[in-house]
Amino acid sequence: MATVEAALAFVQTSSTPKLTVSFDGKVVGNGEHIPKAETHVAPTVSLTSPGSDTYLALCVDLDAPFISFPFLSPILHWLQPGLRAGATSSSESGATELTASDTPYVFDYRGAGPPPGAAPHRYVFLLYRQPEGFEGKVFGQPDEGQKVGLMKRVRYDFGGLVARAGLGEPVAGSWVVSN
Numbered sequence: 670m671a672t673v674e675a676a677l678a679f680v681q682t683s684s685t686p687k688l689t690v691s692f693d694g695k696v697v698g699n700g701e702h703i704p705k706a707e708t709h710v711a712p713t714v715s716l717t718s719p720g721s722d723t724y725l726a727l728c729v730d731l732d733a734p735f736i737s738f739p740f741l742s743p744i745l746h747w748l749q750p751g752l753r754a755g756a757t758s759s760s761e762s763g764a765t766e767l768t769a770s771d772t773p774y775v776f777d778y779r780g781a782g783p784p785p786g787a788a789p790h791r792y793v794f795l796l797y798r799q800p801e802g803f804e805g806k807v808f809g810q811p812d813e814g815q816k817v818g819l820m821k822r823v824r825y826d827f828g829g830l831v832a833r834a835g836l837g838e839p840v841a842g843s844w845v846v847s848n
Contacts, residue, residue, distance in 0.1 A: 673729050673743045673827045677793050680842035688841035689715040689764045690794050697845045702789060705847045709780035711747065715764035716796060716841055719754040724767055724840065725799040726752055728778070729827060732790035745825035746792065748776040748808065750799050767796075775805040776817045781847035789846035797836040808834065 680699065690697055691713045697703045714726055729743040751772025754765045783790045808830060811817055830836070 673731055673793060676795050676827075676839055676842060677731065677791070677844060679839055680793060680795070680844055683842065687717045687764060688794060688796050688843045690843045690845065691715070697843075699843055700846065702846050703781075705781035705783065708792075708847055711749075711778035712794070713766055714752070714794065714796065715766045716754075717764045719765050719767060721754070723750075723799040724752040725750045725797045725803065725834075725836070726767070726794065727776075727797075727830075728792055728794045729825065730781070730790050730792055732783070732788075733823070734784055734787065736788045736790070741823045743825050743827055745776050745822045745827075746780075747774070747778040748830075749774045749778070750803055750805055752796075752799075773805065775808050776822065777811075779822070783848045787848055789848040791844055791846055793842065793844045795839045795842045797839055800835045803834060 692703060692707050693710060694713075695703075695707070712728075716724070726747065726749045727745065728747040729745055731742050732739050733741040733744045749769055749772075751769045752767035753770070755768040781790065781792060809817065809821055
């Protein structure tokens with residue numbers, strides 16, 4: 670899927686496996702609203718039947734700065750490789766939490782940030798099987814501990830990332846709205 674819009678269509682029509690996104694323990698389902706103040710800590714992602722694969726998660730905002738004028742979109746809010754099934758599972762969702770353990774992010778997580786008065790933005794979370802030999806440095810990974818600035822996130826080349834990294838089709842996804 671070369672575009673975020675195609676990936677969102679996948680998320681909206683896909684049934685399994687299911688990606689669960691939760692902020693501070695609060696599960697947010699597809700299309701549900703979450704206040705931006707509740708999104709400033711990186712979410713926990715869980716997957717039904719993750720197996721032993723390694724995954725890469727990303728989050729993009731499709732509507733920046735305004736839904737009617739999204740000339741800054743997509744904005745990359747998160748790119749985290751090295752996610753694997755952890756020991757925590759939710760009996761409620763039947764999903765297993767994915768954790769990165771010691772794998773550094775490529776783009777650190779940034780919470781929702783629509784400008785004041787903006788309609789809710791769509792934030793799409795996608796999960797891919799991580800290709801063998803994936804190197805975060807190739808895709809903009811900062812030096813250890815450094816945060817990635819806004820300019821590297823704006824109008825992010827989603828299709829380029831998918832193609833250059835050899836990501837293929839998403840395994841699962843979810844989307845929320847926030848303002």
